[in-house]
Amino acid sequence: xxxxxxxxxxxxxxxxxxxxxxxxxxxxxxxxxxxxxxxxxxxxxxxxxxxxxxxxxxxxxxxxxxxxxxxxxxxxxxxxxxxxxxxxxxxxxxxxxxxxxxxxxxxxxxxxxxxxxxxxxxxxxxxxxxxxxxxxxxxxxxxxxxxxxxxxxxxxxxxxxxxxxxxxxxxxxxxxxx
Numbered sequence: 001x002x003x004x005x006x007x008x009x010x011x012x013x014x015x016x017x018x019x020x021x022x023x024x025x026x027x028x029x030x031x032x033x034x035x036x037x038x039x040x041x042x043x044x045x046x047x048x049x050x051x052x053x054x055x056x057x058x059x060x061x062x063x064x065x066x067x068x069x070x071x072x073x074x075x076x077x078x079x080x081x082x083x084x085x086x087x088x089x090x091x092x093x094x095x096x097x098x099x100x101x102x103x104x105x106x107x108x109x110x111x112x113x114x115x116x117x118x119x120x121x122x123x124x125x126x127x128x129x130x131x132x133x134x135x136x137x138x139x140x141x142x143x144x145x146x147x148x149x150x151x152x153x154x155x156x157x158x159x160x161x162x163x164x165x166x167x168x169x170x171x172x173x174x175x176x177x178x
Contacts, residue, residue: 002048002164005059005103006041008172013154014040017088020129020148029141030084030133037167042090042125042156044103046115046164055110056161056171062106063159063173069095070178074151076142077126084133086141087126090154096125099156 008014017040021033047055071090079085090096104111104120116122130141160172 001052002046003050003052003055003170004046004162004164005044006039006160006162007044007099007156008039008041008158008160010155010157013152016152017127017129020145023144023148024130024141027137027141027144029130029137031131033128033131037169038128039162039167039169040127041160042096042127043118044100044159045107045110045118047110047113048115050110050113052170055107058107059159059161059171060173062103063175066099066102066159066175067095068155068157068175068178069093069099070153070155071096072151072153073127076129076145076149077124078138078142079124080135080138083131084135084138085126085128086130086133086138086145087128090125090127092125096156100125 018034025032025034071093073088073090075089077087077089100123101120129145133141156175158172158174161170162168163170
């Protein structure tokens with residue numbers, strides 16, 4: 001089984017991003033993120049074949065020491081290959097990298113089961129807007145996003161864990177208030 005550990009945002013930010021997803025769904029140019037039960041997030045790690053109960057216990061202990069923090073989404077990025085992903089890029093704050101670094105330190109013994117893209121020194125934090133977008137459709141999808149995109153501030157309020165394919169939310173832990 002594949003599991004993701006994600007950071008989640010305040011409700012206003014989630015609603016804003018879901019609204020973009022709704023508009024993109026109408027284009028039919030890639031994966032429907034609403035249809036697959038996705039939720040706006042930034043992924044800290046994705047693991048294959050870990051002990052779920054043990055991981056959840058450790059994530060609860062980790063979350064106790066994390067404070068909520070603010071990020072800004074000021075730009076749009078693209079991973080054209082192999083996933084055809086278009087995403088929001090957060091400003092790269094010390095808090096964001098500290099949470100990522102501390103998480104991977106706390107789960108260091110999981111390193112062999114983690115996806116390389118999310119490991120320290122290889123991670124590009126992002127919040128996906130479009131996925132599995134054919135290369136020839138990227139300009140169209142990007143054009144739709146640019147019609148509604150406004151730079152925004154979000155508050156990272158919780159950390160959680162989900163299983164993938166299909167997405168099922170397994171736990172969510174509120175972070176300490178700033």
